[in-house]
Amino acid sequence: EPEVTQTPSHQVTQMGQEVILRCVPISNHLYFYWYRQILGQKVEFLVSFYNNEISEKSEIFDDQFSVERPDGSNFTLKIRSTKLEDSAMYFCASSVLTVYEQYFGPGTRLTVT
């Protein structure tokens, strides 16, 4: 069964460093998403992406964040200058269309020290 994959599973970085989180969505899906979950808090929507453009972004998704689909398979989330409060589990998801199920990856745990 096709699945969404994410790498790395755990990333440790120092405050102020840039990180790139990678995702491979399911191949025939058109919509891509990033969510995050700070420990003990809700899973929060960050951004959605369709047709090589951001469709929607939340208030969390400020200028420090960017997304890209650099080739036909990868979908990346970049944080330019990490802060302590960026420490969280980051989930990638994809769906065929917006009204269809979103399939989630296993997540990347980002720890900023």
Add this chain to the structure above:
Amino acid sequence: GNSVTQMEGPVTLSEEAFLTINCTYTATGYPSLFWYVQYPGEGLQLLLKATKADDKGSNKGFEATYRKETTSFHLEKGSVQVSDSAVYFCALRVDYGGATNKLIFGTGTLLAVQP
């Protein structure tokens, strides 16, 4: 605004016990409702869904009924197994035409089933 509130965990049950995890929502418009499950070390998996009032979603012995009058979508299972131990997330999606239709999640409820 749109939000989901679910009961805090952890919920600890013995095998074959009855499970209820409460979920209530606030939404503008008519949301679709979901339960996702996360097993240890894995991603979020859709467990069941309901797209309109009075719909019942069911899967793997779990059920939830979309109750518009009480704005609830409680998850139930008649007899839990050790393998059901996981974190359960209630979520909603408000389906606007042409928009992203992001998911809005509750905080998650950890279920631990003991043999």
